[in-house]
Amino acid sequence: MTESPEFVRLEVDGGVGTIRLDRPKMNAIDEQVQAELRVAAGEATEREDVRAVVVYGGERVFAAGADIKQMAEMSYTDMVDYSGTLQGALTVVARIPKPVVAAITGYALGGGCELALCADVRFAADDAVLGQPEIQLGIIPGAGGTQRLTRLVGPSVAKDLIFTGRFVKAEEALRIGMVDKVVPDGAVYDEAVAWARQFATGPAYALRAAKEAIDRGLEVDLVTGLEMERQQFAALFATEDRATGMASFLEHGPGNAEFRGR
Numbered sequence: 038m039t040e041s042p043e044f045v046r047l048e049v050d051g052g053v054g055t056i057r058l059d060r061p062k063m064n065a066i067d068e069q070v071q072a073e074l075r076v077a078a079g080e081a082t083e084r085e086d087v088r089a090v091v092v093y094g095g096e097r098v099f100a101a102g103a104d105i106k107q108m109a110e111m112s113y114t115d116m117v118d119y120s121g122t123l124q125g126a127l128t129v130v131a132r133i134p135k136p137v138v139a140a141i142t143g144y145a146l147g148g149g150c151e152l153a154l155c156a157d158v159r160f161a162a163d164d165a166v167l168g169q170p171e172i173q174l175g176i177i178p179g180a181g182g183t184q185r186l187t188r189l190v191g192p193s194v195a196k197d198l199i200f201t202g203r204f205v206k207a208e209e210a211l212r213i214g215m216v217d218k219v220v221p222d223g224a225v226y227d228e229a230v231a232w233a234r235q236f237a238t239g240p241a242y243a244l245r246a247a248k249e250a251i252d253r254g255l256e257v258d259l260v261t262g263l264e265m266e267r268q269q270f271a272a273l274f275a276t277e278d279r280a281t282g283m284a285s286f287l288e289h290g291p292g293n294a295e296f297r298g299r
Contacts, residue, residue, distance in 0.1 A: 052237025102147025
């Protein structure tokens with residue numbers, strides 16, 4: 038019998054899966070949270086009744102980073118082993134082949150910010166605070182911050198944030214593209230669910246193909262990216278949803294197709 042998760046769970050409602058972090062007080066991402074994140078993200082990937090995902094830390098805090106107390110006692114060789122586990126746990130979230138939105142409340146710092154960067158879009162409360170303060174500990178971000186943040190906001194802005202380790206309030210985060218929407222505190226989760234729910238009856242394989250083409254395309258040159266796009270585009274002509282969508286368009290116009298995710 039599988040042991041129930043203690044700190045991370047997947048809750049599913051109406052096609053939307055919420056990956057909920059709940060490790061008091063600040064959702065520190067220790068080894069157990071990392072392991073449970075992997076399980077929740079894997080379940081969200083595999084379950085057909087999950088068509089989009091919200092990553093959420095609760096009303097007070099998203100995630101305040103890695104467990105520094107745990108890390109302080111580690112040697113270089115300890116960290117060689119641990120860093121791959123930490124980075125891999127967040128990469129599993131980034132690789133969920135469905136639309137993913139981070140609902141950010143309170144603090145999203147260090148590993149918590151890196152977790153938010155794994156989402157496709159980020160919604161933040163108006164009093165949320167983000168940042169990569171690792172430099173203040175004499176280290177650098179090690180779970181994707183130097184890479185995902187740079188791809189999101191550009192190298193000069195990412196360098197400013199990572200070099201200084203300063204905190205970024207919600208409005209600045211919106212201005213520099215670190216988050217995509219700022220909403221009143223208390224409305225973040227509902228707004229994120231509403232965004233995710235629009236995909237609950239969408240063409241699942243087309244959404245998957247779009248995400249993969251964009252994400253993988255960022256990793257390669259333009260010519261290779263275009264070829265990846267061409268292959269994904271052509272492959273969708275084997276899906277039921279493609280036939281449904283085109284038939285509906287011809288008969289009823291755009292926006293009326295009833296997709297089955299097939």
